[in-house]
């Protein structure tokens with residue numbers, strides 16, 4: 001049997017939404033992006049959501065905003081995709097890789113050991129869709145002693161007064177933590193909407209803003225939206241209105257906005273996310289049942305009282321296997 005590597009889910013409703021966008025005469029950032037942001041905001045219960053053109057570009061923008069300096073450190077897990085580290089480098093900081101626990105997610109003990117006055121952010125990764133220990137990580141950064149170590153090197157860092165927690169939720173759209181959908185467990189959470197992800201916009205990312213006071217998440221949305229469009233004082237849609245051509249470049253931004261054409265795919269997909277997640281859960285349960293017969297199989301934990309996976313990737317471990325055997329199986 002041939003099993004394709006995660007083809008995107010495309011049905012007629014998705015094709016219709018894309019065609020509708022093409023016929024509308026507006027294909028770059030506009031109404032459909034706004035609608036997708038609102039859908040993700042409602043789904044996650046976030047304070048605000050901004051869509052961009054990838055997880056990677058969104059993370060670079062956020063870390064640039066945080067004002068990383070070359071010696072500033074960002075703690076990341078050693079087990080992740082390259083983008084987690086690359087985002088830190090591109091933003092001008094230094095990634096510090098620490099070990100993971102048995103569930104492949106960042107180890108709390110390793111975080112503790114890695115924190116120094118240079119630490120400005122932590123990027124826990126929800127590997128395969130399994131949520132990290134959000135509560136414990138937030139407790140670490142809010143700990144009095146750890147806060148007293150914190151040495152800001154930018155105005156934003158000083159305003160926060162502690163280490164920022166940015167969740168790499170590239171895999172975990174639809175996962176659950178403490179009865180809520182992933183998205184609100186930390187200061188910022190970024191989903192990837194790349195073609196193989198649980199919902200997709202072909203390429204894309206969604207930044208969930210849940211920054212604590214004194215930050216205002218609606219103001220931050222406006223700031224990040226402008227940053228994602230070269231810091232133009234007006235977006236293309238507003239500029240297109242009669243008599244509204246004049247604009248300024250008010251900062252040092254990036255060009256990473258999501259086009260409506262892409263948002264259309266995600267907009268149609270998020271309407272059926274419940275069905276897509278049921279299907280993924282069924283497949284995962286099917287694998288669990290099939291593999292549980294074999295004593296060489298170590299099955300992934302996908303559900304506890306506190307957490308539930310987004311069932312993005314089924315991580316099967318096989319006892320005493322060589323690298324060559326692993327590659328053959330894959």
Ligand SMILES: Cc1ncc(COP(=O)(O)O)c(C=O)c1O
Nearest residue numbers: 054055056081083170192193194
């Ligand atoms: C853990 C992790 N982080 C970040 C990314 C980057 O996502 P994007 O391709 O949207 O930039 C990926 C992509 O697969 C990923 O697996």
